[in-house]
Amino acid sequence: xxxxxxxxxxxxxxxxxxxxxxxxxxxxxxxxxxxxxxxxxxxxxxxxxxxxxxxxxxxxxxxxxxxxxxxxxxxxxxxxxxxxxxxxxxxxxxxxxxxxxxxxxxxxxxxxxxxxxxxxxxxxxxxxxxxxxxxxxxxxxxxxxx
Amino acid sequence: xxxxxxxxxxxxxxxxxxxxxxxxxxxxxxxxxxxxxxxxxxxxxxxxxxxxxxxxxxxxxxxxxxxxxxxxxxxxxxxxxxxxxxxxxxxxxxxxxxxxxxxxxxxxxxxxxxxxxxxxxxxxxxxxxxxxxxxxxxxxxxxxxxxxxxxxxxxxxxxxxxxxxxxxxxxxxxxxxxxxxxxxxxxxxxxxxxxxxxxxxxxxxxxxxxxxxxxxxxxxxxxxxxxxxxxxxxxxxxxxxxxxxxxxxxxxxxxxxxxxxxxxxxxxxxxxxxxxxxxxxxxxxxxxxxxxxxxxxxxxxxxxxxxxxxxxxxxxxxxxxxxxxxxxxxxxxxxxxxxxxxxxxxxxxxxxxxxxxxxxxxxxxxxxxxxxxxxxxxxxxxxxxxxxxxxxxxxxx
Amino acid sequence: xxxxxxxxxxxxxxxxxxxxxxxxxxxxxxxxxxxxxxxxxxxxxxxxxxxxxxxxxxxxxxxxxxxxxxxxxxxxxxxxxxxxxxxxxxxxxxxxxxxxxxxxxxxxxxxxxxxxxxxxxxxxxxxxxxxxxxxxxxxxxxxxxxxxxxxxxxxxxxxxxxxxxxxxxxxxxxxxxxxxxxxxxxxxxxxxxxxxxxxxxxxxxxxxxxxxxxxxxxxxxxxxxxxxxxxxxxxxxxxxxxxxxxxxxxxxxxxxxxxxxxxxxxxxxxxxxxxxxxxxxxxxxxxxxxxxxxxxxxxxxxxxxxxxxxxxxxxxxxxxxxxxxxxxxxxxxxxxxxxxxxxxxxxxxxxxxxxxxxxxxxxxxxxxxxxxxxxxxxxxxxxxxxxxxxxxxxxxxxxxxxxxxxxxxxxxxxxxxxxxxx
Ligand SMILES: Cc1cc2nc3c(=O)[nH]c(=O)nc-3n(C[C@H](O)[C@H](O)[C@H](O)COP(=O)(O)OP(=O)(O)OC[C@H]3O[C@@H](n4cnc5c(N)ncnc54)[C@H](O)[C@@H]3O)c2cc1C
Ligand code: SF4
Ligand code: SF4
Numbered sequence: 003x004x005x006x007x008x009x010x011x012x013x014x015x016x017x018x019x020x021x022x023x024x025x026x027x028x029x030x031x032x033x034x035x036x037x038x039x040x041x042x043x044x045x046x047x048x049x050x051x052x053x054x055x056x057x058x059x060x061x062x063x064x065x066x067x068x069x070x071x072x073x074x075x076x077x078x079x080x081x082x083x084x085x086x087x088x089x090x091x092x093x094x095x096x097x098x099x100x101x102x103x104x105x106x107x108x109x110x111x112x113x114x115x116x117x118x119x120x121x122x123x124x125x126x127x128x129x130x131x132x133x134x135x136x137x138x139x140x141x142x143x144x145x146x147x148x
Numbered sequence: 149x150x151x152x153x154x155x156x157x158x159x160x161x162x163x164x165x166x167x168x169x170x171x172x173x174x175x176x177x178x179x180x181x182x183x184x185x186x187x188x189x190x191x192x193x194x195x196x197x198x199x200x201x202x203x204x205x206x207x208x209x210x211x212x213x214x215x216x217x218x219x220x221x222x223x224x225x226x227x228x229x230x231x232x233x234x235x236x237x238x239x240x241x242x243x244x245x246x247x248x249x250x251x252x253x254x255x256x257x258x259x260x261x262x263x264x265x266x267x268x269x270x271x272x273x274x275x276x277x278x279x280x281x282x283x284x285x286x287x288x289x290x291x292x293x294x295x296x297x298x299x300x301x302x303x304x305x306x307x308x309x310x311x312x313x314x315x316x317x318x319x320x321x322x323x324x325x326x327x328x329x330x331x332x333x334x335x336x337x338x339x340x341x342x343x344x345x346x347x348x349x350x351x352x353x354x355x356x357x358x359x360x361x362x363x364x365x366x367x368x369x370x371x372x373x374x375x376x377x378x379x380x381x382x383x384x385x386x387x388x389x390x391x392x393x394x395x396x397x398x399x400x401x402x403x404x405x406x407x408x409x410x411x412x413x414x415x416x417x418x419x420x421x422x423x424x425x426x427x428x429x430x431x432x433x434x435x436x437x438x439x440x441x442x443x444x445x446x447x448x449x450x451x452x453x454x455x456x457x458x459x460x461x462x463x464x465x466x467x468x469x470x471x472x473x474x475x476x477x478x479x480x481x482x483x484x485x486x487x488x489x490x491x492x493x494x495x496x497x498x499x500x501x502x503x504x505x506x507x508x509x510x511x512x513x514x515x516x517x518x519x520x521x522x523x524x525x526x527x528x529x530x531x532x533x534x535x536x537x538x539x540x541x542x543x544x545x
Numbered sequence: 546x547x548x549x550x551x552x553x554x555x556x557x558x559x560x561x562x563x564x565x566x567x568x569x570x571x572x573x574x575x576x577x578x579x580x581x582x583x584x585x586x587x588x589x590x591x592x593x594x595x596x597x598x599x600x601x602x603x604x605x606x607x608x609x610x611x612x613x614x615x616x617x618x619x620x621x622x623x624x625x626x627x628x629x630x631x632x633x634x635x636x637x638x639x640x641x642x643x644x645x646x647x648x649x650x651x652x653x654x655x656x657x658x659x660x661x662x663x664x665x666x667x668x669x670x671x672x673x674x675x676x677x678x679x680x681x682x683x684x685x686x687x688x689x690x691x692x693x694x695x696x697x698x699x700x701x702x703x704x705x706x707x708x709x710x711x712x713x714x715x716x717x718x719x720x721x722x723x724x725x726x727x728x729x730x731x732x733x734x735x736x737x738x739x740x741x742x743x744x745x746x747x748x749x750x751x752x753x754x755x756x757x758x759x760x761x762x763x764x765x766x767x768x769x770x771x772x773x774x775x776x777x778x779x780x781x782x783x784x785x786x787x788x789x790x791x792x793x794x795x796x797x798x799x800x801x802x803x804x805x806x807x808x809x810x811x812x813x814x815x816x817x818x819x820x821x822x823x824x825x826x827x828x829x830x831x832x833x834x835x836x837x838x839x840x841x842x843x844x845x846x847x848x849x850x851x852x853x854x855x856x857x858x859x860x861x862x863x864x865x866x867x868x869x870x871x872x873x874x875x876x877x878x879x880x881x882x883x884x885x886x887x888x889x890x891x892x893x894x895x896x897x898x899x900x901x902x903x904x905x906x907x908x909x910x911x912x913x914x915x916x917x918x919x920x921x922x923x924x925x926x927x928x929x930x931x932x933x934x935x936x937x938x939x940x941x942x943x944x945x946x947x948x949x950x951x952x953x954x955x956x957x958x959x960x961x962x963x964x965x966x967x
Contacts, residue, residue, distance in 0.1 A: 007962050013481065014481055052950065053946075053950045053951065055478040055481065056950050057950070073842075075587075075588045076586045076602065077606050077607075095589065097588065099837065101875065101920070101923055102865070102866035102919075102922055102926055103864075104923035105923055105927025105930070105960075106961075111873075147962075148963070
């Protein structure tokens with residue numbers, strides 16, 4: 003399955019991936035609108051870890067053996083047809099068991115949306131995830147490494 | 149910068165009309181493949197028509213363009229890697245410069261020219277044997293007769309390991325090679341390098357374009373070099389003393405023409421290939437250099453611009469914003485060699501198309517037929533003397 | 546074609562069904578469930594009580610789950626015993642089901658202490674969906690409840706009741722609430738929040754007597770104090786529900802003893818979930834770890850092995866994520882170590898209600914507490930599970946920006962780039 007991998011050697015820590023993830027998950031898909039008008043503003047599914055000079059984007063690995071799915075107490079966290087690990091917001095109760103379980107620390111709390119998790123969904127409606135398309139230095143790649 | 153005329157502006161090339169029809173490179177094959185190295189005096193065949201003459205090693209270029217020497221240290225590893233990858237993809241060569249070869253770049257050895265300069269930084273048997281050709285650098289176009297100086301702050305762990313000098317120490321290249329004071333001395337080094345690499349690799353000698361370049365080139369050819377690289381006065385560098393850069397050296401066009409003429413007169417032109425370097429800014433400059441007698445060209449600044457150089461002239465500060473002339477890891481990261489290589493491939497591919505287009509316009513279908521073909525050039529605004537040296541007629545003639 | 550039988554129908558059972566079906570699509574699966582429901586999320590019963598979860602939220606899997614997986618469900622039927630020689634399970638309706646492979650996933654049952662007056666009406670447990678429904682029917686605004694036990698279940702019940710408008714007192718025998726998952730510092734901070742929501746917490750004490758005629762009207766504590774109330778919820782503990790295995794040669798300690806393949810000592814019998822006593826990688830001992838993720842994972846491992854696979858369960862250790870009135874906490878492993886082989890670091894920010902603590906043993910993380918700042922806590926869980934040597938980044942572990950950036954490059958590459966360690 004194709005996944006997003008970060009090349010820390012080339013990540014410049016600009017966080018455009020985070021910004022574009024938010025935009026891609028906004029209603030308007032417009033950067034200004036998403037940041038200035040829309041409420042609540044979607045949380046980015048990717049986060050940039052940085053301690054200069056090292057930086058890299060990190061989002062859900064969509065694990066084959068996903069701890070979050072196995073741990074989820076409601077069955078909200080599941081794998082969709084594409085193989086992506088996604089959360090069903092209607093079922094999620096915000097118990098954060100998945101946050102406890104995810105060894106990558108890629109799940110965020112979205113309290114604005116009523117205590118449901120926010121995580122990378124691999125942009126189901128786009129040809130490739132928005133973070134990858136918008137990384138100015140191609141430090142995120144979308145490839146199949148099994 | 150010195151406001152000497154850029155001669156290339158005054159060397160229009162002639163185009164076919166009516167009697168000598170032009171060729172459409174989109175419809176007909178066009179050959180740009182170039183072999184660099186010593187060619188045999190004559191070819192002998194056995195009774196079965198098989199070649200008996202032992203051929204000397206050659207560099208094979210898909211396009212007559214190579215990336216000129218830029219050392220790891222003066223430019224970043226990511227810049228080196230961009231060049232190395234692009235050269236590999238393009239089927240051409242890049243030059244390590246005098247900084248040695250970083251261990252991660254050995255895998256591009258087939259497309260690498262390893263330079264041996266006066267400081268001998270990073271020179272050892274593996275280095276020489278990893279490369280496809282070796283280059284002895286005598287002089288550099290931007291600073292003929294001047295040594296080099298890489299400030300200690302650029303000598304970080306990786307540079308230090310590659311150059312085999314202590315971290316943080318200034319890397320100083322002496323102005324002359326302290327073991328070369330004559331053509332005979334040069335010959336010794338050339339053969340030492342050939343010996344070290346089993347006579348399997350062509351040896352290049354690089355000199356700056358200076359007034360007696362033709363005589364020097366003749367000596368170099370006789371000393372056993374397979375290729376002579378001549379670096380014109382507009383050759384780029386981030387680290388040449390201003391007065392030298394702006395005042396010393398001669399235009400590359402004059403130098404190439406003089407060398408080509410001289411070698412032909414002496415009947416040894418085939419013994420050595422000639423590479424022109426220094427301010428090849430576009431594909432037309434290349435066409436003109438080849439028509440004046442070069443076999444191929446080296447480009448450096450154009451390559452750096454392709455990978456992002458903005459010509460802000462801060463190279464010496466080590467704070468290149470584009471991750472090129474810097475060793476600061478935070479800045480180096482900004483240059484992703486995947487992108488750098490792609491842009492270089494793009495540049496050379498575009499120039500390749502343009503060269504084919506221009507060749508077609510001249511009614512020529514092979515770069516070989518252009519080499520030293522000065523009939524294809526005409527001068528405008530040049531003195532008779534200059535035209536004589538260039539070996540060209542005036543426009544209208 | 547194999548006949549798989551599963552007793553119980555909760556996390557471990559669902560894990561087993563999914564585990565079996567990863568390998569075997571033809572064998573028949575029969576699930577025997579005393580509770581007359583499709584698998585539901587047991588931890589959500591407090592949400593049900595508080596009125597924040599409906600049937601849809603409670604359902605652990607989609608409606609079609611059993612049909613899609615070819616499972617025959619025997620709902621509302623109890624398994625009373627197992628004949629391990631004839632390989633059949635005897636049911637409460639007198640029938641018997643034969644098995645080739647049997648999984649015991651009967652979970653836990655509440656431990657109700659013997660107390661004076663313990664037979665009165667109005668005493669509840671809080672383990673099942675029905676418990677929550679029953680409690681909801683009586684938890685009217687203005688009524689009073691005493692919860693015996695200040696553990697996870699007791700406090701979840703208390704929170705649910707408060708949200709129904711009930712006046713709640715929690716009586717806890719230990720010196721702090723949530724004593725299995727929190728240390729004194731964290732417990733005090735959580736208690737403050739509970740008290741801020743009008744839960745009366747009494748520590749170091751317990752109920753000795755329930756008073757009232759037929760129905761509860763109050764309790765008397767060990768210290769003599771009496772408290773008026775309309776209902777009592779006992780939540781002092783859950784024991785592995787090993788009833789069905791009693792009188793068989795299945796070996797039982799606290800729970801059913803299983804090996805790393807979730808096999809009991811009797812051939813073709815497996816156990817998983819709250820009923821099983823499996824290896825705990827932190828305590829390095831056999832333990833019952835009654836948490837949902839363990840139940841699912843053990844069930845899955847059991848299921849795969851029942852279907853002929855060869856996988857081990859190697860991630861058993863306690864870990865909990867829970868919130869009370871919006872105060873989240875995640876804890877794992879050993880949180881209050883005894884002995885000098887442990888090393889502890891912690892950060893307290895009382896104004897932000899932040900508390901973070903990490904427990905190390907020979908350069909491995911073996912436990913942590915995170916209160917309020919729970920983000921990315923799973924990284925720590927992962928470090929415990931993978932037994933990583935944390936010495937290169939120990940001092941950063943509790944920092945707000947702790948992440949892979951502080952870890953050795955080789956480990957980071959392996960984890961993030963899918964580059965396998967040799
Ligand atoms: C109120 C509450 C809150 C909780 N919150 C959390 C939480 O936030 N996070 C967390 O990780 N864990 C939580 N837990 C613990 C978690 O629910 C259990 O770890 C999990 O349910 C265990 O699953 P299981 O499959 O082992 O067994 P159970 O869920 O206990 O299910 C066993 C099933 O088997 C049935 N059964 C038993 N005996 C028989 C028999 N003889 N015949 C037929 N059927 C039988 C029972 O009726 C029951 O339906 C909570 C538990 C409770 C009660
Ligand atoms: S959220 Fe975490 S555990 Fe779940 S699939 Fe993604 S990376 Fe894996
Ligand atoms: S927070 Fe939501 S998705 Fe995560 S475990 Fe809880 S219910 Fe499942």
